[in-house]
Amino acid sequence: MFWNKNGLAEKIRETPLTLGDISEDVFGGISTRNIFLHRVGLPGKDDPQAMFMCEGLCVGVNIEPELVHPYVSGTLAGKFAVRSSPYGFMLPYEFSGSGVRKASRVIPPFELQEKYPLAYYRVTDFRKLFHHDDSPLDSADYYSVRGRKVLEYLGTPKIIINEGYRLQAAYDPSGEHVFREGCGIVLKDPEKYLYVTAVLNSPLARLFPSLCKNEMSYTASLTPAVLRRFPIAFPEDERVENLVSKLSSYLIYLHGQKYAAKEAETSRWLDELTAFYEELANLLVLDTYFGKATDLRFLEILEEIIHPFAGDMEFEDDGSMLVAMHFIMKKLLGTGDFEKCMLEIGFPDLLSFP
Numbered sequence: 518m519f520w521n522k523n524g525l526a527e528k529i530r531e532t533p534l535t536l537g538d539i540s541e542d543v544f545g546g547i548s549t550r551n552i553f554l555h556r557v558g559l560p561g562k563d564d565p566q567a568m569f570m571c572e573g574l575c576v577g578v579n580i581e582p583e584l585v586h587p588y589v590s591g592t593l594a595g596k597f598a599v600r601s602s603p604y605g606f607m608l609p610y611e612f613s614g615s616g617v618r619k620a621s622r623v624i625p626p627f628e629l630q631e632k633y634p635l636a637y638y639r640v641t642d643f644r645k646l647f648h649h650d651d652s653p654l655d656s657a658d659y660y661s662v663r664g665r666k667v668l669e670y671l672g673t674p675k676i677i678i679n680e681g682y683r684l685q686a687a688y689d690p691s692g693e694h695v696f697r698e699g700c701g702i703v704l705k706d707p708e709k710y711l712y713v714t715a716v717l718n719s720p721l722a723r724l725f726p727s728l729c730k731n732e733m734s735y736t737a738s739l740t741p742a743v744l745r746r747f748p749i750a751f752p753e754d755e756r757v758e759n760l761v762s763k764l765s766s767y768l769i770y771l772h773g774q775k776y777a778a779k780e781a782e783t784s785r786w787l788d789e790l791t792a793f794y795e796e797l798a799n800l801l802v803l804d805t806y807f808g809k810a811t812d813l814r815f816l817e818i819l820e821e822i823i824h825p826f827a828g829d830m831e832f833e834d835d836g837s838m839l840v841a842m843h844f845i846m847k848k849l850l851g852t853g854d855f856e857k858c859m860l861e862i863g864f865p866d867l868l869s870f871p
Contacts, residue, residue: 537745546697547664579635589696594679595687598773606695621668623657676702686717711762719802764798815858
């Protein structure tokens with residue numbers, strides 16, 4: 518095969534452009550000395566009046582919902598799509614500005630008590646119960662957080678990347694998720710998010726940690742400084758980048774559907790769709806990194822049959838959207854030239870990297 522582990526590693530080293538070059542910022546997660554104060558269980562979906570849940574006491578607590586943001590939990594950040602967490606993250610902060618980067622300030626205790634009395638009571642009650650301190654709260658240091666770049670980019674689309682047994686990247690189009698472990702990536706060009714998400718979830722991501730370790734630049738965990746060095750190659754043929762972006766949008770939707778369902782309820786049909794579109798995206802990404810021109814007939818078939826993200830089209834429900842994606846897959850597999858191309862390039866071997 519034209520791809521092999523050693524050959525791919527060499528190509529990675531030769532790629533001049535890095536993630537740092539195309540990013541507005543790459544930054545680490547948020548940190549706090551009182552994680553159980555800030556992280557709270559979300560109320561049940563079936564009862565909008567239900568309270569948040571205090572992890573430390575396992576009791577319901579009232580907090581103004583506008584101060585609680587969706588939370589990404591550790592290595593469960595998700596692949597392509599953000600995996601929903603049963604937790605929210607309380608941020609007693611105010612934000613200003615409408616650009617990519619926002620200004621933020623922690624709300625001082627006297628303002629918090631006036632504007633958000635429920636959150637103020639949450640802080641003082643937690644302080645009394647867990648730190649046995651019922652003196653007047655005179656400083657916001659007790660509930661402030663570190664890792665302020667997460668706050669500065671709150672509401673800005675971003676990629677959240679974590680490391681389990683390999684890198685996994687989730688695209689957060691709303692930019693509202695708060696995370697502790699891992700890194701956030703804000704790109705200079707918002708049009709590149711789908712393509713870069715596909716690259717960061719490709720077999721390249723499996724090789725990157727070991728490559729860094731071999732170069733003595735990677736220790737125990739992923740850091741923004743290391744991640745900035747991730748090599749980014751863009752196709753010379755703009756059609757390839759467009760196709761990868763379309764496939765990435767499919768995969769964001771499909772993985773989102775998988776995360777929304779319980780693991781035991783994930784259908785074989787959904788798994789089949791996800792694996793198929795992932796392999797197609799991986800093929801085009803690997804072609805790009807090897808500098809190999811993708812077969813023109815293959816590109817023509819993909820361009821003719823693969824449509825833009827179905828979320829931009831009218832569908833009655835998720836079921837009909839999945840049917841459309843299944844139809845596209847079957848139409849591709851039923852095209853003789855497509856199957857011939859797959860046999861010539863070794864389609865089944867794409868995911869053989871350890």
